[in-house]
Amino acid sequence: MRNGFFSIAILAAFMATFSARTVEPSEVLKDPILEQRARALSQNLRCLVCQNQSIDDSNADLARDxxxxxxxxxxxxxxxxxxIDFVVxxxxxxxxxxxxxxxxxxxLWGGPALVLLFGALGLVLWFRRRTTTSTEGLSAEEEKRLAALVDDTAVKGESD
Amino acid sequence: MTANLRLGYFLPVVIVLALAVIFWSYLGEIRDGKSIQDLPSALIDKPAPTFKLPGIVPNDKGFDSASLKGKVSLVNVWASWCLPCRIEHPRIMQLAREGVPIYGINYKDKVEAAKGFLSELGNPYKAIGADRTGKVAIDWGVYGYPETFVVDTKGHIRYRHVGPIMADDLANKIRPLIKALSK
Structure with a gap:
Protein backbone atom coordinates (compact mmCIF):
# COMPACT_ATOMS: atom_id res chain seq x y z
CA MET A 1 0.00 0.00 0.00
CA ARG A 2 2.75 2.39 1.04
CA ASN A 3 4.82 1.29 -1.95
CA GLY A 4 1.92 1.89 -4.27
CA PHE A 5 1.49 5.39 -2.92
CA PHE A 6 5.18 6.14 -3.41
CA SER A 7 5.28 4.92 -6.99
CA ILE A 8 2.23 7.02 -7.82
CA ALA A 9 3.85 10.06 -6.20
CA ILE A 10 7.06 9.50 -8.18
CA LEU A 11 5.10 9.04 -11.40
CA ALA A 12 3.15 12.23 -10.71
CA ALA A 13 6.38 14.11 -10.08
CA PHE A 14 7.79 12.88 -13.39
CA MET A 15 4.64 13.80 -15.25
CA ALA A 16 4.72 17.29 -13.72
CA THR A 17 8.26 17.84 -14.95
CA PHE A 18 7.41 16.51 -18.41
CA SER A 19 4.48 18.85 -18.88
CA ALA A 20 6.45 21.78 -17.50
CA ARG A 21 9.31 21.11 -19.89
CA THR A 22 7.30 21.72 -23.07
CA VAL A 23 7.18 25.47 -22.51
CA GLU A 24 10.73 26.44 -23.36
CA PRO A 25 12.61 28.78 -21.01
CA SER A 26 12.95 31.39 -23.77
CA GLU A 27 9.15 31.56 -24.10
CA VAL A 28 8.41 32.21 -20.43
CA LEU A 29 7.26 35.76 -19.72
CA LYS A 30 9.00 37.83 -17.05
CA ASP A 31 5.71 38.83 -15.44
CA PRO A 32 4.61 35.75 -13.42
CA ILE A 33 0.93 36.79 -13.49
CA LEU A 34 0.93 37.11 -17.29
CA GLU A 35 2.81 33.82 -17.56
CA GLN A 36 0.21 32.14 -15.38
CA ARG A 37 -2.57 33.48 -17.62
CA ALA A 38 -0.62 32.30 -20.68
CA ARG A 39 -0.34 28.80 -19.22
CA ALA A 40 -4.03 28.70 -18.35
CA LEU A 41 -5.00 29.87 -21.85
CA SER A 42 -2.68 27.45 -23.63
CA GLN A 43 -3.99 24.53 -21.60
CA ASN A 44 -7.41 25.02 -23.18
CA LEU A 45 -6.12 25.45 -26.74
CA ARG A 46 -5.81 22.37 -28.89
CA CYS A 47 -2.64 21.68 -30.82
CA LEU A 48 -4.01 21.10 -34.33
CA VAL A 49 -1.06 18.98 -35.36
CA CYS A 50 -1.48 16.40 -32.59
CA GLN A 51 -5.19 17.16 -31.98
CA ASN A 52 -5.43 15.51 -28.58
CA GLN A 53 -2.86 17.61 -26.81
CA SER A 54 -3.06 21.21 -25.73
CA ILE A 55 -0.53 23.66 -27.12
CA ASP A 56 0.82 23.82 -23.56
CA ASP A 57 1.66 20.11 -23.68
CA SER A 58 2.74 19.72 -27.29
CA ASN A 59 6.20 20.31 -28.61
CA ALA A 60 5.00 20.55 -32.21
CA ASP A 61 6.29 23.56 -34.12
CA LEU A 62 2.85 25.08 -34.56
CA ALA A 63 2.06 24.65 -30.86
CA ARG A 64 5.22 26.58 -30.01
CA ASP A 65 4.30 29.35 -32.45
CA ILE A 84 -9.38 33.08 -27.38
CA ASP A 85 -11.39 34.96 -30.06
CA PHE A 86 -8.18 35.60 -32.00
CA VAL A 87 -7.31 31.90 -32.13
CA VAL A 88 -10.91 30.75 -32.76
CA LEU A 108 -23.13 17.60 -26.40
CA TRP A 109 -23.51 19.34 -23.04
CA GLY A 110 -27.11 18.33 -22.39
CA GLY A 111 -26.72 14.73 -23.61
CA PRO A 112 -25.57 13.18 -20.32
CA ALA A 113 -28.35 14.92 -18.38
CA LEU A 114 -30.85 13.75 -21.01
CA VAL A 115 -29.63 10.15 -20.73
CA LEU A 116 -29.83 10.37 -16.92
CA LEU A 117 -33.36 11.74 -17.16
CA PHE A 118 -34.50 8.93 -19.48
CA GLY A 119 -32.80 6.36 -17.26
CA ALA A 120 -34.53 7.72 -14.14
CA LEU A 121 -37.85 7.80 -15.97
CA GLY A 122 -37.42 4.20 -17.08
CA LEU A 123 -36.49 3.14 -13.55
CA VAL A 124 -39.55 4.87 -12.06
CA LEU A 125 -41.86 3.22 -14.60
CA TRP A 126 -40.28 -0.17 -13.98
CA PHE A 127 -40.65 0.06 -10.18
CA ARG A 128 -44.21 1.33 -10.44
CA ARG A 129 -45.21 -1.56 -12.68
CA ARG A 130 -43.58 -4.09 -10.34
CA THR A 131 -45.38 -2.81 -7.26
CA THR A 132 -48.77 -2.75 -9.01
CA THR A 133 -48.44 -6.36 -10.16
CA SER A 134 -47.33 -7.58 -6.74
CA THR A 135 -50.24 -5.97 -4.84
CA GLU A 136 -52.86 -7.33 -7.21
CA GLY A 137 -53.00 -10.60 -5.22
CA LEU A 138 -54.44 -13.88 -6.42
CA SER A 139 -57.81 -14.41 -8.00
CA ALA A 140 -60.26 -16.85 -6.40
CA GLU A 141 -59.45 -19.47 -9.02
CA GLU A 142 -55.71 -19.11 -8.39
CA GLU A 143 -56.25 -19.43 -4.61
CA LYS A 144 -58.09 -22.70 -5.20
CA ARG A 145 -55.30 -24.02 -7.43
CA LEU A 146 -52.63 -23.02 -4.94
CA ALA A 147 -54.49 -24.72 -2.09
CA ALA A 148 -54.79 -27.89 -4.15
CA LEU A 149 -51.05 -27.84 -4.92
CA VAL A 150 -50.12 -27.25 -1.27
CA ASP A 151 -52.40 -30.14 -0.19
CA ASP A 152 -50.83 -32.35 -2.84
CA THR A 153 -47.24 -31.72 -1.65
CA ALA A 154 -48.33 -32.11 1.97
CA VAL A 155 -49.72 -35.53 1.21
CA LYS A 156 -46.63 -36.43 -0.76
CA GLY A 157 -44.37 -35.15 2.03
CA GLU A 158 -46.05 -37.48 4.53
CA SER A 159 -45.67 -40.51 2.33
CA ASP A 160 -41.91 -39.89 1.93
CA MET B 1 -50.49 -2.87 -20.46
CA THR B 2 -49.74 -4.68 -23.70
CA ALA B 3 -49.14 -1.36 -25.48
CA ASN B 4 -46.61 -0.42 -22.79
CA LEU B 5 -44.92 -3.77 -23.09
CA ARG B 6 -44.57 -3.40 -26.84
CA LEU B 7 -43.05 0.05 -26.44
CA GLY B 8 -40.61 -1.34 -23.89
CA TYR B 9 -39.46 -3.98 -26.35
CA PHE B 10 -39.14 -1.67 -29.33
CA LEU B 11 -37.63 1.40 -27.70
CA PRO B 12 -34.08 -0.04 -27.45
CA VAL B 13 -34.29 -1.16 -31.07
CA VAL B 14 -35.40 2.33 -32.12
CA ILE B 15 -32.55 3.92 -30.12
CA VAL B 16 -29.94 1.59 -31.61
CA LEU B 17 -31.22 2.24 -35.13
CA ALA B 18 -31.16 6.01 -34.56
CA LEU B 19 -27.57 5.82 -33.29
CA ALA B 20 -26.60 3.65 -36.26
CA VAL B 21 -27.95 6.29 -38.64
CA ILE B 22 -26.06 9.06 -36.81
CA PHE B 23 -22.76 7.16 -36.73
CA TRP B 24 -23.11 6.07 -40.35
CA SER B 25 -23.64 9.64 -41.48
CA TYR B 26 -20.50 10.74 -39.62
CA LEU B 27 -18.57 7.83 -41.10
CA GLY B 28 -19.73 9.03 -44.53
CA GLU B 29 -16.94 11.58 -44.56
CA ILE B 30 -14.37 8.84 -44.10
CA ARG B 31 -16.03 6.66 -46.74
CA ASP B 32 -15.64 9.58 -49.15
CA GLY B 33 -11.89 9.34 -48.62
CA LYS B 34 -11.65 12.28 -46.25
CA SER B 35 -9.43 11.98 -43.23
CA ILE B 36 -11.11 12.71 -39.90
CA GLN B 37 -8.09 14.86 -39.14
CA ASP B 38 -8.90 17.23 -42.02
CA LEU B 39 -10.57 20.17 -40.38
CA PRO B 40 -12.89 22.63 -42.04
CA SER B 41 -11.34 26.06 -42.28
CA ALA B 42 -12.77 28.71 -39.97
CA LEU B 43 -12.20 31.22 -42.76
CA ILE B 44 -14.52 29.80 -45.42
CA ASP B 45 -16.50 32.63 -47.08
CA LYS B 46 -14.53 35.18 -45.08
CA PRO B 47 -12.07 37.70 -46.49
CA ALA B 48 -8.49 36.47 -46.75
CA PRO B 49 -6.29 37.84 -43.97
CA THR B 50 -4.49 41.12 -44.55
CA PHE B 51 -0.73 40.73 -44.77
CA LYS B 52 2.37 41.83 -46.59
CA LEU B 53 5.25 39.41 -47.06
CA PRO B 54 8.69 40.03 -48.54
CA GLY B 55 10.00 37.82 -51.34
CA ILE B 56 12.32 34.87 -50.86
CA VAL B 57 15.22 36.99 -52.08
CA PRO B 58 15.28 40.59 -50.74
CA ASN B 59 14.78 42.22 -54.20
CA ASP B 60 11.77 40.04 -55.10
CA LYS B 61 8.46 41.87 -55.03
CA GLY B 62 6.90 39.58 -52.42
CA PHE B 63 3.21 38.89 -51.95
CA ASP B 64 0.50 40.86 -50.19
CA SER B 65 -3.23 40.39 -49.72
CA ALA B 66 -4.09 43.20 -52.16
CA SER B 67 -3.06 41.00 -55.13
CA LEU B 68 -5.84 38.51 -54.33
CA LYS B 69 -8.71 40.61 -55.66
CA GLY B 70 -10.02 40.60 -59.22
CA LYS B 71 -9.39 37.02 -60.33
CA VAL B 72 -10.07 33.60 -58.83
CA SER B 73 -6.71 32.54 -57.48
CA LEU B 74 -4.96 29.86 -55.49
CA VAL B 75 -2.81 30.42 -52.44
CA ASN B 76 -0.43 27.56 -51.82
CA VAL B 77 1.49 27.24 -48.54
CA TRP B 78 4.68 25.29 -49.19
CA ALA B 79 8.24 24.69 -48.05
CA SER B 80 11.25 23.02 -49.60
CA TRP B 81 11.53 20.69 -46.59
CA CYS B 82 7.95 19.49 -46.96
CA LEU B 83 7.81 16.20 -48.82
CA PRO B 84 4.08 16.27 -49.71
CA CYS B 85 4.74 19.70 -51.30
CA ARG B 86 7.12 17.96 -53.67
CA ILE B 87 4.47 15.34 -54.40
CA GLU B 88 1.77 17.87 -55.30
CA HIS B 89 4.08 20.19 -57.26
CA PRO B 90 3.34 18.77 -60.75
CA ARG B 91 -0.40 19.50 -60.19
CA ILE B 92 0.37 23.08 -59.12
CA MET B 93 2.50 23.46 -62.29
CA GLN B 94 -0.38 22.04 -64.33
CA LEU B 95 -2.86 24.58 -62.89
CA ALA B 96 -0.41 27.42 -63.58
CA ARG B 97 -0.15 26.28 -67.22
CA GLU B 98 -3.96 26.37 -67.38
CA GLY B 99 -3.76 30.07 -66.51
CA VAL B 100 -4.86 30.01 -62.86
CA PRO B 101 -2.99 32.67 -60.89
CA ILE B 102 -1.20 30.88 -58.06
CA TYR B 103 0.44 32.65 -55.16
CA GLY B 104 2.91 30.98 -52.85
CA ILE B 105 3.52 31.41 -49.15
CA ASN B 106 6.96 29.95 -48.53
CA TYR B 107 6.70 28.71 -44.94
CA LYS B 108 9.73 28.82 -42.60
CA ASP B 109 12.22 28.09 -45.33
CA LYS B 110 15.85 28.89 -46.03
CA VAL B 111 16.55 31.15 -49.01
CA GLU B 112 18.88 28.73 -50.81
CA ALA B 113 16.65 25.69 -50.17
CA ALA B 114 13.55 27.48 -51.46
CA LYS B 115 15.38 28.69 -54.56
CA GLY B 116 16.71 25.18 -55.14
CA PHE B 117 13.20 23.68 -54.91
CA LEU B 118 11.89 26.09 -57.57
CA SER B 119 14.80 25.71 -59.95
CA GLU B 120 14.60 21.93 -59.68
CA LEU B 121 10.83 21.48 -59.98
CA GLY B 122 9.74 24.70 -61.69
CA ASN B 123 8.14 27.90 -60.45
CA PRO B 124 4.34 28.00 -60.87
CA TYR B 125 3.87 31.07 -58.68
CA LYS B 126 2.85 34.54 -59.82
CA ALA B 127 4.35 35.88 -56.62
CA ILE B 128 5.83 34.34 -53.51
CA GLY B 129 5.90 35.71 -49.98
CA ALA B 130 8.42 34.35 -47.51
CA ASP B 131 6.82 33.70 -44.12
CA ARG B 132 9.93 33.10 -42.01
CA THR B 133 8.19 33.30 -38.62
CA GLY B 134 5.01 31.45 -39.59
CA LYS B 135 2.80 34.34 -38.36
CA VAL B 136 0.98 34.84 -41.65
CA ALA B 137 0.33 31.09 -41.87
CA ILE B 138 -1.36 31.32 -38.44
CA ASP B 139 -3.54 34.14 -39.79
CA TRP B 140 -4.62 31.76 -42.57
CA GLY B 141 -5.34 29.03 -39.99
CA VAL B 142 -2.70 26.75 -41.49
CA TYR B 143 -1.85 23.64 -39.44
CA GLY B 144 -0.34 21.22 -41.97
CA TYR B 145 1.76 21.50 -45.10
CA PRO B 146 1.00 21.90 -47.88
CA GLU B 147 -2.29 23.75 -47.66
CA THR B 148 -4.02 25.33 -50.62
CA PHE B 149 -6.76 27.95 -50.57
CA VAL B 150 -9.11 28.92 -53.38
CA VAL B 151 -9.81 32.67 -53.22
CA ASP B 152 -12.68 34.20 -55.21
CA THR B 153 -12.72 37.46 -57.17
CA LYS B 154 -13.68 39.49 -54.09
CA GLY B 155 -10.72 38.13 -52.15
CA HIS B 156 -12.81 35.76 -50.01
CA ILE B 157 -11.55 32.29 -49.11
CA ARG B 158 -13.90 29.70 -50.61
CA TYR B 159 -12.10 26.41 -50.14
CA ARG B 160 -9.19 24.99 -48.20
CA HIS B 161 -7.33 21.82 -49.11
CA VAL B 162 -5.06 20.23 -46.51
CA GLY B 163 -2.27 18.00 -47.77
CA PRO B 164 -0.98 17.40 -51.27
CA ILE B 165 -3.35 18.04 -54.19
CA MET B 166 -3.74 14.77 -56.07
CA ALA B 167 -5.17 14.23 -59.55
CA ASP B 168 -8.71 13.50 -58.29
CA ASP B 169 -8.71 16.56 -55.98
CA LEU B 170 -7.85 18.61 -59.03
CA ALA B 171 -10.51 17.02 -61.22
CA ASN B 172 -13.33 16.75 -58.66
CA LYS B 173 -12.91 19.77 -56.42
CA ILE B 174 -10.44 22.44 -57.39
CA ARG B 175 -10.99 22.76 -61.16
CA PRO B 176 -14.83 22.70 -60.92
CA LEU B 177 -14.73 25.27 -58.10
CA ILE B 178 -12.44 27.63 -60.00
CA LYS B 179 -14.72 27.27 -63.03
CA ALA B 180 -17.86 27.99 -60.99
CA LEU B 181 -16.32 30.96 -59.22
CA SER B 182 -14.96 32.48 -62.44
CA LYS B 183 -18.45 32.90 -63.94
Missing amino acids: LRVVVRERLTAGDTDDQI ARYGEFVLLKPPVNARTML
Whole structure:
Protein backbone atom coordinates (compact mmCIF):
# COMPACT_ATOMS: atom_id res chain seq x y z
CA MET A 1 0.00 0.00 0.00
CA ARG A 2 2.75 2.39 1.04
CA ASN A 3 4.82 1.29 -1.95
CA GLY A 4 1.92 1.89 -4.27
CA PHE A 5 1.49 5.39 -2.92
CA PHE A 6 5.18 6.14 -3.41
CA SER A 7 5.28 4.92 -6.99
CA ILE A 8 2.23 7.02 -7.82
CA ALA A 9 3.85 10.06 -6.20
CA ILE A 10 7.06 9.50 -8.18
CA LEU A 11 5.10 9.04 -11.40
CA ALA A 12 3.15 12.23 -10.71
CA ALA A 13 6.38 14.11 -10.08
CA PHE A 14 7.79 12.88 -13.39
CA MET A 15 4.64 13.80 -15.25
CA ALA A 16 4.72 17.29 -13.72
CA THR A 17 8.26 17.84 -14.95
CA PHE A 18 7.41 16.51 -18.41
CA SER A 19 4.48 18.85 -18.88
CA ALA A 20 6.45 21.78 -17.50
CA ARG A 21 9.31 21.11 -19.89
CA THR A 22 7.30 21.72 -23.07
CA VAL A 23 7.18 25.47 -22.51
CA GLU A 24 10.73 26.44 -23.36
CA PRO A 25 12.61 28.78 -21.01
CA SER A 26 12.95 31.39 -23.77
CA GLU A 27 9.15 31.56 -24.10
CA VAL A 28 8.41 32.21 -20.43
CA LEU A 29 7.26 35.76 -19.72
CA LYS A 30 9.00 37.83 -17.05
CA ASP A 31 5.71 38.83 -15.44
CA PRO A 32 4.61 35.75 -13.42
CA ILE A 33 0.93 36.79 -13.49
CA LEU A 34 0.93 37.11 -17.29
CA GLU A 35 2.81 33.82 -17.56
CA GLN A 36 0.21 32.14 -15.38
CA ARG A 37 -2.57 33.48 -17.62
CA ALA A 38 -0.62 32.30 -20.68
CA ARG A 39 -0.34 28.80 -19.22
CA ALA A 40 -4.03 28.70 -18.35
CA LEU A 41 -5.00 29.87 -21.85
CA SER A 42 -2.68 27.45 -23.63
CA GLN A 43 -3.99 24.53 -21.60
CA ASN A 44 -7.41 25.02 -23.18
CA LEU A 45 -6.12 25.45 -26.74
CA ARG A 46 -5.81 22.37 -28.89
CA CYS A 47 -2.64 21.68 -30.82
CA LEU A 48 -4.01 21.10 -34.33
CA VAL A 49 -1.06 18.98 -35.36
CA CYS A 50 -1.48 16.40 -32.59
CA GLN A 51 -5.19 17.16 -31.98
CA ASN A 52 -5.43 15.51 -28.58
CA GLN A 53 -2.86 17.61 -26.81
CA SER A 54 -3.06 21.21 -25.73
CA ILE A 55 -0.53 23.66 -27.12
CA ASP A 56 0.82 23.82 -23.56
CA ASP A 57 1.66 20.11 -23.68
CA SER A 58 2.74 19.72 -27.29
CA ASN A 59 6.20 20.31 -28.61
CA ALA A 60 5.00 20.55 -32.21
CA ASP A 61 6.29 23.56 -34.12
CA LEU A 62 2.85 25.08 -34.56
CA ALA A 63 2.06 24.65 -30.86
CA ARG A 64 5.22 26.58 -30.01
CA ASP A 65 4.30 29.35 -32.45
CA LEU A 66 0.81 29.59 -30.96
CA ARG A 67 2.22 29.72 -27.43
CA VAL A 68 4.39 32.62 -28.55
CA VAL A 69 1.40 34.36 -30.18
CA VAL A 70 -0.66 33.96 -26.98
CA ARG A 71 2.17 35.50 -24.94
CA GLU A 72 2.73 38.33 -27.43
CA ARG A 73 -0.92 39.29 -27.28
CA LEU A 74 -0.95 39.08 -23.48
CA THR A 75 2.00 41.46 -23.25
CA ALA A 76 0.23 43.75 -25.72
CA GLY A 77 -2.60 43.98 -23.19
CA ASP A 78 -5.27 41.69 -24.68
CA THR A 79 -7.85 40.15 -22.37
CA ASP A 80 -8.19 36.36 -22.13
CA ASP A 81 -11.40 36.49 -24.19
CA GLN A 82 -9.75 38.55 -26.92
CA ILE A 83 -6.95 36.01 -27.23
CA ILE A 84 -9.38 33.08 -27.38
CA ASP A 85 -11.39 34.96 -30.06
CA PHE A 86 -8.18 35.60 -32.00
CA VAL A 87 -7.31 31.90 -32.13
CA VAL A 88 -10.91 30.75 -32.76
CA ALA A 89 -11.23 33.21 -35.68
CA ARG A 90 -8.30 31.45 -37.37
CA TYR A 91 -8.74 27.82 -36.37
CA GLY A 92 -12.44 27.51 -35.51
CA GLU A 93 -14.09 26.32 -32.30
CA PHE A 94 -12.33 22.98 -32.67
CA VAL A 95 -9.22 24.54 -31.06
CA LEU A 96 -11.08 24.89 -27.78
CA LEU A 97 -10.47 21.77 -25.71
CA LYS A 98 -13.54 22.71 -23.69
CA PRO A 99 -16.31 23.37 -26.22
CA PRO A 100 -18.43 26.49 -25.56
CA VAL A 101 -22.07 26.10 -24.54
CA ASN A 102 -24.18 27.31 -27.46
CA ALA A 103 -26.98 26.16 -29.73
CA ARG A 104 -24.71 23.85 -31.72
CA THR A 105 -23.21 22.15 -28.67
CA MET A 106 -26.53 21.81 -26.80
CA LEU A 107 -26.76 18.07 -27.39
CA LEU A 108 -23.13 17.60 -26.40
CA TRP A 109 -23.51 19.34 -23.04
CA GLY A 110 -27.11 18.33 -22.39
CA GLY A 111 -26.72 14.73 -23.61
CA PRO A 112 -25.57 13.18 -20.32
CA ALA A 113 -28.35 14.92 -18.38
CA LEU A 114 -30.85 13.75 -21.01
CA VAL A 115 -29.63 10.15 -20.73
CA LEU A 116 -29.83 10.37 -16.92
CA LEU A 117 -33.36 11.74 -17.16
CA PHE A 118 -34.50 8.93 -19.48
CA GLY A 119 -32.80 6.36 -17.26
CA ALA A 120 -34.53 7.72 -14.14
CA LEU A 121 -37.85 7.80 -15.97
CA GLY A 122 -37.42 4.20 -17.08
CA LEU A 123 -36.49 3.14 -13.55
CA VAL A 124 -39.55 4.87 -12.06
CA LEU A 125 -41.86 3.22 -14.60
CA TRP A 126 -40.28 -0.17 -13.98
CA PHE A 127 -40.65 0.06 -10.18
CA ARG A 128 -44.21 1.33 -10.44
CA ARG A 129 -45.21 -1.56 -12.68
CA ARG A 130 -43.58 -4.09 -10.34
CA THR A 131 -45.38 -2.81 -7.26
CA THR A 132 -48.77 -2.75 -9.01
CA THR A 133 -48.44 -6.36 -10.16
CA SER A 134 -47.33 -7.58 -6.74
CA THR A 135 -50.24 -5.97 -4.84
CA GLU A 136 -52.86 -7.33 -7.21
CA GLY A 137 -53.00 -10.60 -5.22
CA LEU A 138 -54.44 -13.88 -6.42
CA SER A 139 -57.81 -14.41 -8.00
CA ALA A 140 -60.26 -16.85 -6.40
CA GLU A 141 -59.45 -19.47 -9.02
CA GLU A 142 -55.71 -19.11 -8.39
CA GLU A 143 -56.25 -19.43 -4.61
CA LYS A 144 -58.09 -22.70 -5.20
CA ARG A 145 -55.30 -24.02 -7.43
CA LEU A 146 -52.63 -23.02 -4.94
CA ALA A 147 -54.49 -24.72 -2.09
CA ALA A 148 -54.79 -27.89 -4.15
CA LEU A 149 -51.05 -27.84 -4.92
CA VAL A 150 -50.12 -27.25 -1.27
CA ASP A 151 -52.40 -30.14 -0.19
CA ASP A 152 -50.83 -32.35 -2.84
CA THR A 153 -47.24 -31.72 -1.65
CA ALA A 154 -48.33 -32.11 1.97
CA VAL A 155 -49.72 -35.53 1.21
CA LYS A 156 -46.63 -36.43 -0.76
CA GLY A 157 -44.37 -35.15 2.03
CA GLU A 158 -46.05 -37.48 4.53
CA SER A 159 -45.67 -40.51 2.33
CA ASP A 160 -41.91 -39.89 1.93
CA MET B 1 -50.49 -2.87 -20.46
CA THR B 2 -49.74 -4.68 -23.70
CA ALA B 3 -49.14 -1.36 -25.48
CA ASN B 4 -46.61 -0.42 -22.79
CA LEU B 5 -44.92 -3.77 -23.09
CA ARG B 6 -44.57 -3.40 -26.84
CA LEU B 7 -43.05 0.05 -26.44
CA GLY B 8 -40.61 -1.34 -23.89
CA TYR B 9 -39.46 -3.98 -26.35
CA PHE B 10 -39.14 -1.67 -29.33
CA LEU B 11 -37.63 1.40 -27.70
CA PRO B 12 -34.08 -0.04 -27.45
CA VAL B 13 -34.29 -1.16 -31.07
CA VAL B 14 -35.40 2.33 -32.12
CA ILE B 15 -32.55 3.92 -30.12
CA VAL B 16 -29.94 1.59 -31.61
CA LEU B 17 -31.22 2.24 -35.13
CA ALA B 18 -31.16 6.01 -34.56
CA LEU B 19 -27.57 5.82 -33.29
CA ALA B 20 -26.60 3.65 -36.26
CA VAL B 21 -27.95 6.29 -38.64
CA ILE B 22 -26.06 9.06 -36.81
CA PHE B 23 -22.76 7.16 -36.73
CA TRP B 24 -23.11 6.07 -40.35
CA SER B 25 -23.64 9.64 -41.48
CA TYR B 26 -20.50 10.74 -39.62
CA LEU B 27 -18.57 7.83 -41.10
CA GLY B 28 -19.73 9.03 -44.53
CA GLU B 29 -16.94 11.58 -44.56
CA ILE B 30 -14.37 8.84 -44.10
CA ARG B 31 -16.03 6.66 -46.74
CA ASP B 32 -15.64 9.58 -49.15
CA GLY B 33 -11.89 9.34 -48.62
CA LYS B 34 -11.65 12.28 -46.25
CA SER B 35 -9.43 11.98 -43.23
CA ILE B 36 -11.11 12.71 -39.90
CA GLN B 37 -8.09 14.86 -39.14
CA ASP B 38 -8.90 17.23 -42.02
CA LEU B 39 -10.57 20.17 -40.38
CA PRO B 40 -12.89 22.63 -42.04
CA SER B 41 -11.34 26.06 -42.28
CA ALA B 42 -12.77 28.71 -39.97
CA LEU B 43 -12.20 31.22 -42.76
CA ILE B 44 -14.52 29.80 -45.42
CA ASP B 45 -16.50 32.63 -47.08
CA LYS B 46 -14.53 35.18 -45.08
CA PRO B 47 -12.07 37.70 -46.49
CA ALA B 48 -8.49 36.47 -46.75
CA PRO B 49 -6.29 37.84 -43.97
CA THR B 50 -4.49 41.12 -44.55
CA PHE B 51 -0.73 40.73 -44.77
CA LYS B 52 2.37 41.83 -46.59
CA LEU B 53 5.25 39.41 -47.06
CA PRO B 54 8.69 40.03 -48.54
CA GLY B 55 10.00 37.82 -51.34
CA ILE B 56 12.32 34.87 -50.86
CA VAL B 57 15.22 36.99 -52.08
CA PRO B 58 15.28 40.59 -50.74
CA ASN B 59 14.78 42.22 -54.20
CA ASP B 60 11.77 40.04 -55.10
CA LYS B 61 8.46 41.87 -55.03
CA GLY B 62 6.90 39.58 -52.42
CA PHE B 63 3.21 38.89 -51.95
CA ASP B 64 0.50 40.86 -50.19
CA SER B 65 -3.23 40.39 -49.72
CA ALA B 66 -4.09 43.20 -52.16
CA SER B 67 -3.06 41.00 -55.13
CA LEU B 68 -5.84 38.51 -54.33
CA LYS B 69 -8.71 40.61 -55.66
CA GLY B 70 -10.02 40.60 -59.22
CA LYS B 71 -9.39 37.02 -60.33
CA VAL B 72 -10.07 33.60 -58.83
CA SER B 73 -6.71 32.54 -57.48
CA LEU B 74 -4.96 29.86 -55.49
CA VAL B 75 -2.81 30.42 -52.44
CA ASN B 76 -0.43 27.56 -51.82
CA VAL B 77 1.49 27.24 -48.54
CA TRP B 78 4.68 25.29 -49.19
CA ALA B 79 8.24 24.69 -48.05
CA SER B 80 11.25 23.02 -49.60
CA TRP B 81 11.53 20.69 -46.59
CA CYS B 82 7.95 19.49 -46.96
CA LEU B 83 7.81 16.20 -48.82
CA PRO B 84 4.08 16.27 -49.71
CA CYS B 85 4.74 19.70 -51.30
CA ARG B 86 7.12 17.96 -53.67
CA ILE B 87 4.47 15.34 -54.40
CA GLU B 88 1.77 17.87 -55.30
CA HIS B 89 4.08 20.19 -57.26
CA PRO B 90 3.34 18.77 -60.75
CA ARG B 91 -0.40 19.50 -60.19
CA ILE B 92 0.37 23.08 -59.12
CA MET B 93 2.50 23.46 -62.29
CA GLN B 94 -0.38 22.04 -64.33
CA LEU B 95 -2.86 24.58 -62.89
CA ALA B 96 -0.41 27.42 -63.58
CA ARG B 97 -0.15 26.28 -67.22
CA GLU B 98 -3.96 26.37 -67.38
CA GLY B 99 -3.76 30.07 -66.51
CA VAL B 100 -4.86 30.01 -62.86
CA PRO B 101 -2.99 32.67 -60.89
CA ILE B 102 -1.20 30.88 -58.06
CA TYR B 103 0.44 32.65 -55.16
CA GLY B 104 2.91 30.98 -52.85
CA ILE B 105 3.52 31.41 -49.15
CA ASN B 106 6.96 29.95 -48.53
CA TYR B 107 6.70 28.71 -44.94
CA LYS B 108 9.73 28.82 -42.60
CA ASP B 109 12.22 28.09 -45.33
CA LYS B 110 15.85 28.89 -46.03
CA VAL B 111 16.55 31.15 -49.01
CA GLU B 112 18.88 28.73 -50.81
CA ALA B 113 16.65 25.69 -50.17
CA ALA B 114 13.55 27.48 -51.46
CA LYS B 115 15.38 28.69 -54.56
CA GLY B 116 16.71 25.18 -55.14
CA PHE B 117 13.20 23.68 -54.91
CA LEU B 118 11.89 26.09 -57.57
CA SER B 119 14.80 25.71 -59.95
CA GLU B 120 14.60 21.93 -59.68
CA LEU B 121 10.83 21.48 -59.98
CA GLY B 122 9.74 24.70 -61.69
CA ASN B 123 8.14 27.90 -60.45
CA PRO B 124 4.34 28.00 -60.87
CA TYR B 125 3.87 31.07 -58.68
CA LYS B 126 2.85 34.54 -59.82
CA ALA B 127 4.35 35.88 -56.62
CA ILE B 128 5.83 34.34 -53.51
CA GLY B 129 5.90 35.71 -49.98
CA ALA B 130 8.42 34.35 -47.51
CA ASP B 131 6.82 33.70 -44.12
CA ARG B 132 9.93 33.10 -42.01
CA THR B 133 8.19 33.30 -38.62
CA GLY B 134 5.01 31.45 -39.59
CA LYS B 135 2.80 34.34 -38.36
CA VAL B 136 0.98 34.84 -41.65
CA ALA B 137 0.33 31.09 -41.87
CA ILE B 138 -1.36 31.32 -38.44
CA ASP B 139 -3.54 34.14 -39.79
CA TRP B 140 -4.62 31.76 -42.57
CA GLY B 141 -5.34 29.03 -39.99
CA VAL B 142 -2.70 26.75 -41.49
CA TYR B 143 -1.85 23.64 -39.44
CA GLY B 144 -0.34 21.22 -41.97
CA TYR B 145 1.76 21.50 -45.10
CA PRO B 146 1.00 21.90 -47.88
CA GLU B 147 -2.29 23.75 -47.66
CA THR B 148 -4.02 25.33 -50.62
CA PHE B 149 -6.76 27.95 -50.57
CA VAL B 150 -9.11 28.92 -53.38
CA VAL B 151 -9.81 32.67 -53.22
CA ASP B 152 -12.68 34.20 -55.21
CA THR B 153 -12.72 37.46 -57.17
CA LYS B 154 -13.68 39.49 -54.09
CA GLY B 155 -10.72 38.13 -52.15
CA HIS B 156 -12.81 35.76 -50.01
CA ILE B 157 -11.55 32.29 -49.11
CA ARG B 158 -13.90 29.70 -50.61
CA TYR B 159 -12.10 26.41 -50.14
CA ARG B 160 -9.19 24.99 -48.20
CA HIS B 161 -7.33 21.82 -49.11
CA VAL B 162 -5.06 20.23 -46.51
CA GLY B 163 -2.27 18.00 -47.77
CA PRO B 164 -0.98 17.40 -51.27
CA ILE B 165 -3.35 18.04 -54.19
CA MET B 166 -3.74 14.77 -56.07
CA ALA B 167 -5.17 14.23 -59.55
CA ASP B 168 -8.71 13.50 -58.29
CA ASP B 169 -8.71 16.56 -55.98
CA LEU B 170 -7.85 18.61 -59.03
CA ALA B 171 -10.51 17.02 -61.22
CA ASN B 172 -13.33 16.75 -58.66
CA LYS B 173 -12.91 19.77 -56.42
CA ILE B 174 -10.44 22.44 -57.39
CA ARG B 175 -10.99 22.76 -61.16
CA PRO B 176 -14.83 22.70 -60.92
CA LEU B 177 -14.73 25.27 -58.10
CA ILE B 178 -12.44 27.63 -60.00
CA LYS B 179 -14.72 27.27 -63.03
CA ALA B 180 -17.86 27.99 -60.99
CA LEU B 181 -16.32 30.96 -59.22
CA SER B 182 -14.96 32.48 -62.44
CA LYS B 183 -18.45 32.90 -63.94
